[in-house]
Amino acid sequence: MKHETGRWTRRGFMAAGGAAATVLLTRAGARADAEDAATALKLPTADGVYVQAPLPYDPAALEPHIDAATMALHHGKHHAAYVKGLNAALETQPSLRSRPLPALLADLDSVPEAIRTAVRNHGGGHYNHALFWKLMKPGGGGAPTGRLAEAIARDLGGFEAMRKAFSDAAKGQFGSGWAWLVAGAGGKLMIGSTPNQDNPLMAGAGALRGAPVLALDVWEHAYYLKYQNRRVDYIEAWWNVVDWSFAGRLYEAV
Ligand code: MN
Numbered sequence: 732m733k734h735e736t737g738r739w740t741r742r743g744f745m746a747a748g749g750a751a752a753t754v755l756l757t758r759a760g761a762r763a764d765a766e767d768a769a770t771a772l773k774l775p776t777a778d779g780v781y782v783q784a785p786l787p788y789d790p791a792a793l794e795p796h797i798d799a800a801t802m803a804l805h806h807g808k809h810h811a812a813y814v815k816g817l818n819a820a821l822e823t824q825p826s827l828r829s830r831p832l833p834a835l836l837a838d839l840d841s842v843p844e845a846i847r848t849a850v851r852n853h854g855g856g857h858y859n860h861a862l863f864w865k866l867m868k869p870g871g872g873g874a875p876t877g878r879l880a881e882a883i884a885r886d887l888g889g890f891e892a893m894r895k896a897f898s899d900a901a902k903g904q905f906g907s908g909w910a911w912l913v914a915g916a917g918g919k920l921m922i923g924s925t926p927n928q929d930n931p932l933m934a935g936a937g938a939l940r941g942a943p944v945l946a947l948d949v950w951e952h953a954y955y956l957k958y959q960n961r962r963v964d965y966i967e968a969w970w971n972v973v974d975w976s977f978a979g980r981l982y983e984a985v
Contacts, residue, residue: 779828792869796968813856820849855928868974879979886920912945
């Protein structure tokens with residue numbers, strides 16, 4: 732549907748020309764992008780069983796900032812284990828398979844107690860990693876643009892202040908966890924961190940609850956091979972691979 736809209740708009744633009752049609756094209760394009768972002772994390776399943784998508788780039792593509800061995804292990808072993816753990820949990824409660832994973836994570840109280848912790852940890856792990864891979868790209872970095880940049884200026888004092896606050900959240904997360912840029916009520920941006928595989932979709936995120944816009948994995952498995960204990964160096968390097976275009980689309984989808 733969204734592609735048809737885009738095609739129709741482009742035809743309209745070519746026929747009508749002029750500034751008004753340009754605005755129409757820009758708006759329709761942004762809306763289509765937002766729809767793409769919103770659907771990007773409809774995590775693939777086969778017969779109701781979650782299937783891990785391949786990395787969207789070569790494991791070596793983020794070198795030298797994130798090394799190929801880390802990426803291969805992180806995606807092929809750690810993320811894969813969360814997918815396996817989530818499927819094992821849902822095998823005992825097949826009725827839950829009809830509910831999208833974000834909906835389960837947002838309402839863990841509705842998940843039977845016997846598998847609640849498994850869904851929280853492995854389901855959170857699957858969702859967080861699927862998001863993380865898409866928020867990076869070779870040749871990334873730089874700064875956000877468009878509505879996300881405007882919101883960062885409005886709510887967080889601009890890009891440099893946001894970057895520092897996000898890095899501080901990532902450095903300050905004691906032990907394993909994630910740093911987040913989150914869009915809360917009314918699209919207001921917030922920064923914080925969560926332990927383990929928790930995320931801002933979960934009620935337990937408290938004031939940080941909302942829609943993830945940017946996510947950084949600060950588990951040691953995300954950086955130990957290359958950076959050993961130097962989490963700070965990993966965080967600084969990671970800014971060079973951020974896909975701001977995808978983050979911007981996540982924000983526009985809110
Ligand atoms: Mn990880």
